[in-house]
Amino acid sequence: MLVSRMQGMTTSVWLKAVLLWLLILVLAILNGALREKALIPQFGSFAGLVISGISLSTCVFLVAFAASPWYGQMNSSQWIIIGLFWFLLTVAFEFGFGRFVQHQEWSELFDAYTFRGGNIWPVVLFSTILSPWVAAKLRGNF
Numbered sequence: 001m002l003v004s005r006m007q008g009m010t011t012s013v014w015l016k017a018v019l020l021w022l023l024i025l026v027l028a029i030l031n032g033a034l035r036e037k038a039l040i041p042q043f044g045s046f047a048g049l050v051i052s053g054i055s056l057s058t059c060v061f062l063v064a065f066a067a068s069p070w071y072g073q074m075n076s077s078q079w080i081i082i083g084l085f086w087f088l089l090t091v092a093f094e095f096g097f098g099r100f101v102q103h104q105e106w107s108e109l110f111d112a113y114t115f116r117g118g119n120i121w122p123v124v125l126f127s128t129i130l131s132p133w134v135a136a137k138l139r140g141n142f
Contacts, residue, residue: 009078013071017082020067021089024128027059028090046118053120057127060086064135071141079136083129090128 031052040048064083071082094112098104112121136142 009074009081013074013078013082014085016067016071017085018089020063021086024060024063024086024090025093027063028056031056031059049118050120053124057124057131060124060128061131061135064131065138068132068135068139068141071136073141074136076133076136076142079133079142080129082132086132087125087129090125 034055035048035052039051042048043051095109098109099106112119115122
């Protein structure tokens with residue numbers, strides 16, 4: 001079923017998804033800089049992480065909402081597939097960059113997927129999956 005839904009998605013849809021994910025990546029980097037330079041010093045680690053997670057989730061949703069008409073009409077499964085694609089790109093980037101550029105240990109990388117100390121990264125990832133679908137639903141694009 002999932003494969004048949006993916007086959008109905010054109011190259012244009014995949015290209016748009018990649019371009020929008022790159023925008024989300026830039027926003028995530030800026031969000032991380034804001035978190036480290038302003039939020040954590042101002043509010044402390046716990047609150048800074050929570051605020052940062054909420055702001056990044058909001059950014060992802062706003063990108064999805066603004067871009068929903070650009071994709072055009074698709075069925076609800078295809079919107080979820082875009083969210084899953086963004087999720088996979090994000091996780092691949094996080095592990096690839098963290099492991100091979102920053103030389104982090106696997107245990108450090110997996111720590112980001114816990115809820116310790118105000119970290120809400122798993123919520124951000126879940127919102128990444130759902131944002132295209134919710135945005136399309138609100139915009140009437142399926």
